[in-house]
Amino acid sequence: MLEQAVRAGFDGSGQQVVDVTVHRGYQPDSIRARAGVPLRVIFHREDSDACSERVVFSSPHFDRRLSATGTTIIDLPAQGRGEIRFTCGMGRYRGRIELVDAGRLPILTRIRGWIHRLETPIGTALLLWLGTLPLIALLAVFALDATAAIAAAGAAFVAWVAGCLWAFRGSTRPA
Ligand SMILES: [Cu+2]
Incomplete structure (x- = not known):
């Protein structure tokens, strides 16, 4: 047995x-x-x-x-x-x-731990921002020079953080 x-x-x-x-x-x-x-x-x-x-x-x-x-x-x-x-x-x-x-520990237990840590506004913003970077890189090839691309990446990061902070605050119901 x-x-x-x-x-x-x-x-x-x-x-x-x-x-x-x-x-x-x-x-x-x-x-x-x-x-x-x-x-x-x-x-x-x-x-x-x-x-x-x-x-x-x-x-x-x-x-x-x-x-x-x-x-x-x-x-x-x-x-x-x-x-x-x-x-x-x-x-x-x-x-x-x-x-x-x-x-x-089993992989699922560990993944659950990572997701739990990502369930913060900053964690989510960081994840979304990383997803945005290829788009900015693509734009840089056709339209932007290096400085403009870095500025766009910076602006996108600030926008994601602000957006996620706003969204998480909005989803918290007042007691
Ligand atoms: Cu005994």
């Missing part, structure tokens, strides 16, 4: 987070998270098994009692690449967290 690692996500405030259900073991028991950023593990305990009562982490090394009902939040500090193991007090239930570099 293939064991698929569950990837930790990021919540609205940018906190890396993963949920683990405790019920005669850990679900998921294999987690992949990004190295170099803190990780919040939220345990949801769903049984009264003595084995579910404590969780022991390998790195940093500590153990914690899990709330009998509801959730227990455990914040792990930023750590380098490697593996963190977590087990119950007796070592019968086992889980592992693999910390990997951002580069090893």
Whole structure:
């Protein structure tokens, strides 16, 4: 059977987070998270098994009692690449967290990060301006000299920034 690692996500405030259900073991028991950023593990305990009562982490090394009902939040500090193991007090239930570099995350996750960064007026303006440059280059061949072409490129950049700032402001509804 293939064991698929569950990837930790990021919540609205940018906190890396993963949920683990405790019920005669850990679900998921294999987690992949990004190295170099803190990780919040939220345990949801769903049984009264003595084995579910404590969780022991390998790195940093500590153990914690899990709330009998509801959730227990455990914040792990930023750590380098490697593996963190977590087990119950007796070592019968086992889980592992693999910390990997951002580069090893799937391409879609990384693209989503870039797009998120481009969703600013300046990012959008820069993208649109880069799209305008070939047009200005084409004009320069037929009509413009070098100075005029640079001036046109500068004017286009200012226009895109102004336009995008205006558009983004316009799209923000007053509270
Ligand atoms: Cu146990």
